[in-house]
Amino acid sequence: MPVLPPGLTQExxxxxxxxxxxxxxxxxxxxxxxxxxxxxxxxxxxxxQDHASAAALAPADVEGCQxxxxxxxxxxxxxxxVSMGKNFxxxxxxxxxxxxxxxxxxRMNRILEINEEMGTAVVEPGVSFFDFKxxxxxxxxxxxxxxPAHSWGSVIGNALEHGVGYTPYGQHAEQICGMxxxxxxxxxxxxxxxxLEGTREWQAYRWPFGPALDGxxxxxxxxxxxxxxxxxxPEPEGMAGVSIRVPRKDDFRALVDTLRPLRMxxxxxxxxxxxxxxxxxxxGRVRAQVWNGPGAIPPERMEELLxxxxxxxxxxxxxxxxxxxxxxxRLDKIRRxxxxxxxxxxxxxxxxxxGDPQEPWMRQEVSLAPLGAVDWGGSPGGHSDLxxxxxxxxxxxxxxxxxxxxxxxxxxxxxxxxxxxxSSRALVFVADMxxxxxxxxxxxxCRALFRQLCEDMQAIGxxxxxxxxxxxxxxxxxxxxxxHALPRLxxxxxxALDPNGILAPGKQGIGxxxxxxxxxx
Amino acid sequence: MRxxxxxxVVVVAMALPAVVHSSEREVxxxxxxxxxxxxxxxxxxxxxxxxxxxxxPEGQAELRQRDNLPPALTMLVxxxxxxxxxxxxxxxxxxxxxxALAEWLASGTPRQRP
Numbered sequence: 001m002p003v004l005p006p007g008l009t010q011e012x013x014x015x016x017x018x019x020x021x022x023x024x025x026x027x028x029x030x031x032x033x034x035x036x037x038x039x040x041x042x043x044x045x046x047x048x049q050d051h052a053s054a055a056a057l058a059p060a061d062v063e064g065c066q067x068x069x070x071x072x073x074x075x076x077x078x079x080x081x082v083s084m085g086k087n088f089x090x091x092x093x094x095x096x097x098x099x100x101x102x103x104x105x106x107r108m109n110r111i112l113e114i115n116e117e118m119g120t121a122v123v124e125p126g127v128s129f130f131d132f133k134x135x136x137x138x139x140x141x142x143x144x145x146x147x148p149a150h151s152w153g154s155v156i157g158n159a160l161e162h163g164v165g166y167t168p169y170g171q172h173a174e175q176i177c178g179m180x181x182x183x184x185x186x187x188x189x190x191x192x193x194x195x196l197e198g199t200r201e202w203q204a205y206r207w208p209f210g211p212a213l214d215g216x217x218x219x220x221x222x223x224x225x226x227x228x229x230x231x232x233x234p235e236p237e238g239m240a241g242v243s244i245r246v247p248r249k250d251d252f253r254a255l256v257d258t259l260r261p262l263r264m265x266x267x268x269x270x271x272x273x274x275x276x277x278x279x280x281x282x283x284g285r286v287r288a289q290v291w292n293g294p295g296a297i298p299p300e301r302m303e304e305l306l307x308x309x310x311x312x313x314x315x316x317x318x319x320x321x322x323x324x325x326x327x328x329x330r331l332d333k334i335r336r337x338x339x340x341x342x343x344x345x346x347x348x349x350x351x352x353x354x355g356d357p358q359e360p361w362m363r364q365e366v367s368l369a370p371l372g373a374v375d376w377g378g379s380p381g382g383h384s385d386l387x388x389x390x391x392x393x394x395x396x397x398x399x400x401x402x403x404x405x406x407x408x409x410x411x412x413x414x415x416x417x418x419x420x421x422x423s424s425r426a427l428v429f430v431a432d433m434x435x436x437x438x439x440x441x442x443x444x445x446c447r448a449l450f451r452q453l454c455e456d457m458q459a460i461g462x463x464x465x466x467x468x469x470x471x472x473x474x475x476x477x478x479x480x481x482x483x484h485a486l487p488r489l490x491x492x493x494x495x496a497l498d499p500n501g502i503l504a505p506g507k508q509g510i511g512x513x514x515x516x517x518x519x520x521x
Numbered sequence: 522m523r524x525x526x527x528x529x530v531v532v533v534a535m536a537l538p539a540v541v542h543s544s545e546r547e548v549x550x551x552x553x554x555x556x557x558x559x560x561x562x563x564x565x566x567x568x569x570x571x572x573x574x575x576x577x578p579e580g581q582a583e584l585r586q587r588d589n590l591p592p593a594l595t596m597l598v599x600x601x602x603x604x605x606x607x608x609x610x611x612x613x614x615x616x617x618x619x620x621a622l623a624e625w626l627a628s629g630t631p632r633q634r635p
Contacts, residue, residue: 034597042608043607058611088607368568372572375572
């Protein structure tokens, strides 16, 4: 069934499509039902047609993007740029606003530079983690990639969406150093030191003369990012993989307070993950194999399952990166901290050093592992994640955890909660709601639970690190301080840079689109 | 039940548009595409194989071992996704490449392992 951009007639859209075909080649303009279906979000929490696109365009280069922008501005065609379009659980390739046209940047897939001496790279949007790792391996590079849980996505896309990996470079947005961005009017800009002709320092320093703009183009709709510079980690001399089991639920506060100083002093020098009981019992099974009753798996059953596996109520996993002697010092400090703060915890350590074959716990290989858990709640499955950003203080983390667990149980969903010790001073919770996509009652319940938790989090001053398309307005509205001064500022920037509002309307709740007129009010 | 579902799949697939050939892109062989895009999940031990093992007769979970994979089904599933498998866009593999891949998987050739 055809879908039109809001405000356009079939006739005017057909005219725009003809111009797009002339600009980038007819074979790169996709309008058939089958082609458009491939850009739907397969894991949507509701009817995926709510976020259906009107067409997809796949330019080969910046010049193609500029031609598309000129046409889109004239016809007021909203564009939704995607890189690999694998933003699973957050919308995949689908647009926030139904009827947007996908701007698929997958053909722009060059790795423009990998600089061994500087530990930097410059890539285009269509470079996936699979591609990037393959190129590092092909070159025999001594630089390591920091990959997220699944490697299908784009290196640029993941950094722009504030994705996370498991190395000291695991906060991917922090590794960005210099961008090339295309503004809605077709102007091409290089940020930072890339603005100097003949520079060799574009990827060297993030704080150039004047405002540092890179952050402005992450999780936003202010421009199309066509190139990105990134920092890469030199191969470490050694690694230690640490697994910690913490027996009791009421150890949580002490756990967070024990980990915080270790992370803040960089003793733990990469993001750690904490998993609660429910999150640990999946293990390649589906839910029906362990619990067939109504509602969430009750805590008693969950604890039985944990005992079968010999797991504690909390599990902590992280890797350390250092020379063998440096690892000894770090491990000694970690053991002493736990002996004092959580004497009942058990600590297991694996070691690797340069020259040894790599092992799965090092998480250096590409992976699609999260897809294995999608059907946990029933097939065809899906999940959506609530991601509150929380100070790693025992009482604060416990306050947030208790609200999440209580609401999940109230709504009959398993409280499948993990946390990333993403930086020295932030924990990002990942509370997954698993659902059966074809069960309308189940998906409606998940949407209601998500919105309830947005209210709960806002009430205690906690915001989210990213959301599925469906909740972008909800998450943006939580930033209410000063009469929503920050969202209003975002809207003003949007209006200045993109007066027709053609770039990713609705992204992160920025800008509004008059669905009747097809333009910004 | 199984037969009628399959019949529906074939009808839907027949409604797909004519194959669009790209003049700009090097056309990759089905073997290369399978290795590049499918094998990670659909060879032994992959997530796709593990999920399919719950649903299909013994010995059929690995995609290259299937003896009942109509091309129309492969083409539909690749573009629309199924279960935990997400869809693939025409920029990841063209209609021509997808058609060749689907024919190759249906032909029995992949089962003749070296």
